[in-house]
Amino acid sequence: MVIWDWEFAIKVLPDLFKAMRVTVAATFAGFGLALVIGLILALGRRASFKPLSLLSRGIIEFIRSTPLLIQLFFIFYALPLATGISLSAFQAGALGLGLHYGTYLSEVYRAGIDAIPRGQWEAATALNFSRLHTWTRIILPQAIPPIIPVMGNYLIAMFKETPLLSTITVVEMLQTAKIIGSEWYRYLEPFTIVGALFLLLSYPASVLVRRLELRLNQR
Amino acid sequence: MSVSQMSAALQTDAFAEQPIVRYRKVSKSFGDLQVIKEIDLNIAPGEKVAVIGPSGSGKTTLVRMLMTLERPSGGTIEVDGEMLWHKRVNGKLVPADEKHLQRVRCKIGMVFQQFNLFPHMNVLRNVTEAPVHVLGLSRAEAEERAREMLTKVGLADKLDAYPAKLSGGQQQRVAIARALVMRPKVMLFDEVTSALDPELVGEVLTVIKEIAAEGDMTMMLVTHEMDFAREVADRVIFIDNGEIMEQGPPWAIFGHPRHPRTRAFLSRFRKK
Amino acid sequence: MFELLPALLRGLGVTVQLTVLGSILGFILAFLTGLARLSRYSPVRFIAACYVEVFRGSSLLVQLFWMFYALPFFGIRLPGLAVGVLALGMNFGAYGSEIVRSSILAIPQGQTEAAIALNFTPFQRLWRIILPQAWLIMIPSFGNLLIELLKGTSLVSLITLTDLAFQGALLRETTGRTIEIYSLLLIIYFILAFFITLSMRWLERLAAVGRS
Numbered sequence: 001m002v003i004w005d006w007e008f009a010i011k012v013l014p015d016l017f018k019a020m021r022v023t024v025a026a027t028f029a030g031f032g033l034a035l036v037i038g039l040i041l042a043l044g045r046r047a048s049f050k051p052l053s054l055l056s057r058g059i060i061e062f063i064r065s066t067p068l069l070i071q072l073f074f075i076f077y078a079l080p081l082a083t084g085i086s087l088s089a090f091q092a093g094a095l096g097l098g099l100h101y102g103t104y105l106s107e108v109y110r111a112g113i114d115a116i117p118r119g120q121w122e123a124a125t126a127l128n129f130s131r132l133h134t135w136t137r138i139i140l141p142q143a144i145p146p147i148i149p150v151m152g153n154y155l156i157a158m159f160k161e162t163p164l165l166s167t168i169t170v171v172e173m174l175q176t177a178k179i180i181g182s183e184w185y186r187y188l189e190p191f192t193i194v195g196a197l198f199l200l201l202s203y204p205a206s207v208l209v210r211r212l213e214l215r216l217n218q219r
Numbered sequence: 220m221s222v223s224q225m226s227a228a229l230q231t232d233a234f235a236e237q238p239i240v241r242y243r244k245v246s247k248s249f250g251d252l253q254v255i256k257e258i259d260l261n262i263a264p265g266e267k268v269a270v271i272g273p274s275g276s277g278k279t280t281l282v283r284m285l286m287t288l289e290r291p292s293g294g295t296i297e298v299d300g301e302m303l304w305h306k307r308v309n310g311k312l313v314p315a316d317e318k319h320l321q322r323v324r325c326k327i328g329m330v331f332q333q334f335n336l337f338p339h340m341n342v343l344r345n346v347t348e349a350p351v352h353v354l355g356l357s358r359a360e361a362e363e364r365a366r367e368m369l370t371k372v373g374l375a376d377k378l379d380a381y382p383a384k385l386s387g388g389q390q391q392r393v394a395i396a397r398a399l400v401m402r403p404k405v406m407l408f409d410e411v412t413s414a415l416d417p418e419l420v421g422e423v424l425t426v427i428k429e430i431a432a433e434g435d436m437t438m439m440l441v442t443h444e445m446d447f448a449r450e451v452a453d454r455v456i457f458i459d460n461g462e463i464m465e466q467g468p469p470w471a472i473f474g475h476p477r478h479p480r481t482r483a484f485l486s487r488f489r490k491k
Numbered sequence: 492m493f494e495l496l497p498a499l500l501r502g503l504g505v506t507v508q509l510t511v512l513g514s515i516l517g518f519i520l521a522f523l524t525g526l527a528r529l530s531r532y533s534p535v536r537f538i539a540a541c542y543v544e545v546f547r548g549s550s551l552l553v554q555l556f557w558m559f560y561a562l563p564f565f566g567i568r569l570p571g572l573a574v575g576v577l578a579l580g581m582n583f584g585a586y587g588s589e590i591v592r593s594s595i596l597a598i599p600q601g602q603t604e605a606a607i608a609l610n611f612t613p614f615q616r617l618w619r620i621i622l623p624q625a626w627l628i629m630i631p632s633f634g635n636l637l638i639e640l641l642k643g644t645s646l647v648s649l650i651t652l653t654d655l656a657f658q659g660a661l662l663r664e665t666t667g668r669t670i671e672i673y674s675l676l677l678i679i680y681f682i683l684a685f686f687i688t689l690s691m692r693w694l695e696r697l698a699a700v701g702r703s
Contacts, residue, residue, distance in 0.1 A: 160550040161551075195550075
């Protein structure tokens with residue numbers, strides 16, 4: 001019994017590579033959104049206006065503890081019915097990833113902001129900087145560099161969750177593998193290749209993040 | 220000079236009986252750094268040996284090797300006539316396995332600078348855990364022994380307290396009881412007061428002095444408390460740079476240090 | 492809206508079953524692997540590291556599909572529930588092993604030394620002294636991981652298991668009440684996750700007795 005068919009594997013490789021572009025595009029689109037949403041939620045949580053901070057906290061808790069899969073279904077199938085705004089599968093997928101990981105990143109931002117010594121805030125007040133100036137020139141430039149490795153880890157984690165977009169008809173790597181599989185009735189090669197490609201991309205990335213972390217810690 | 224000091228002075232060079240601890244050409248290196256250099260040292264049963272010296276001199280490493288926490292790079296250590304780190308198989312010395320270490324190790328107890336009490340157990344459990352699970356005593360027997368020891372160190376009323384609720388001095392006294400309850404033949408005290416607030420040092424030293432006064436326990440005390448060393452020890456060893464520079468009865472070492480390094484080291488304490 | 496609940500909750504059993512069985516398998520693997528990664532023997536460390544990197548490095552959904560669609564090519568045909576438990580458990584175990592490893596490493600060296608000085612065997616040192624302390628550090632991280640596992644169970648609906656997410660999709664096809672169904676589903680998962688959070692807090696209090 002020949003289990004692994006190299007010829008077939010090589011034949012399907014180009015299609016999978018092509019689909020990888022969609023996977024990578026979804027990852028970066030989702031992460032871009034997550035960076036913005038995360039910051040908004042983190043600032044919302046710090047707000048001195050109690051209802052706003054409670055609301056931010058509630059949103060973070062709720063999104064974090066419910067499955068991305070259902071959230072994607074909600075955005076793709078239910079949102080258009082509720083609001084009349086209809087998103088493409090890719091847009092819905094990126095939004096879902098962005099929201100879900102935005103809640104994780106909000107915690108990362110929070111940790112970074114909390115690590116800024118009080119003295120920095122006091123100095124900014126003493127120099128009579130505006131709120132905006134304090135945040136954009138004093139606080140965030142100090143808060144963000146130390147949290148970059150953690151964000152890198154979330155980028156990798158998000159990358160590994162992009163196959164979920166296949167469930168809302170985004171034709172990324174896993175969906176492509178599934179289509180190939182059902183066409184030829186051979187699932188072993190396409191699924192193994194997809195798994196290997198994820199590993200091949202995410203493992204070196206995580207090693208890179210670990211190095212970055214070590215270098216930051218040494219400083 | 221007391222009788223025991225006198226006899227210790229006589230014993231320093233010529234042992235009347237078989238030593239209970241014997242270091243033979245023991246060395247220890249960490250990487251390129253040699254912290255112990257071919258030390259020979261015999262300790263008689265019941266003898267109280269204070270080890271003094273500047274920090275980084277190797278004195279802690281010396282006792283840690285006896286507790287099997289540090290493996291010597293060279294030489295042999297014997298405890299009560301038995302090799303500690305080696306076994307003799309067909310006349311050849313081979314590294315000891317865990318089983319062998321365990322058998323010899325039961326003759327030694329140790330109290331640490333940082334107490335190292337088990338934070339997840341109350342005082343009584345801290346003291347009974349090893350008797351029950353290492354010696355195989357019944358819980359009742361172990362508790363009886365533990366109570367006795369904790370009474371001795373003045374903590375009979377703290378049986379249910381957890382370490383986090385005790386002062387440093389109390390924690391260290393529990394640690395002493397925890398080691399004593401195993402009835403070791405040799406007790407090692409590694410700078411046991413260095414991590415304590417000054418006002419708590421006294422209570423711990425008092426307990427150790429009481430144990431020393433009972434006589435039969437062999438003790439090795441690494442310490443920075445010179446007055447304590449003078450009072451408790453039969454013999455004082457001054458270590459510097461991994462070598463024994465000078466040793467002798469306390470009156471000699473503290474009263475008439477011969478080696479210039481000993482004098483330099485001790486003068487720092489006089490100034491205080 | 493709430494008349495949809497009984498039909499949806501038909502999937503609750505499968506979701507809970509997968510969470511419980513997956514976490515049991517995951518805990519066992521996490522402890523074995525976490526300890527293996529601290530082993531003295533480098534081949535043991537290497538094998539453990541390979542397992543961890545493969546499962547952390549690829550995607551849970553891909554692993555699930557692989558076990559469901561590709562394993563049969565090796566002649567291994569597992570029922571859907573077994574595939575779900577295996578994939579979730581192995582994934583959980585890989586992430587969990589890092590929690591176990593780092594928590595053990597976080598226990599001060601002095602604890603091991605004190606245990607050696609009291610002549611505990613290597614196993615007793617681990618079991619009586621180190622693990623009970625490391626456990627306290629592990630609980631919050633394991634709680635988060637357990638919620639990730641619960642969320643992950645929703646993926647089994649894609650390999651035909653009839654869990655909450657599957658019942659949701661089924662109900663949507665028959666009733667078309669998309670908004671209500673997905674809102675309800677999200678709320679049910681949230682309540683389950685909240686229950687996990689509460690249990691973990693309770694466990695933590697239990698484990699922290701005497702320590703402040």
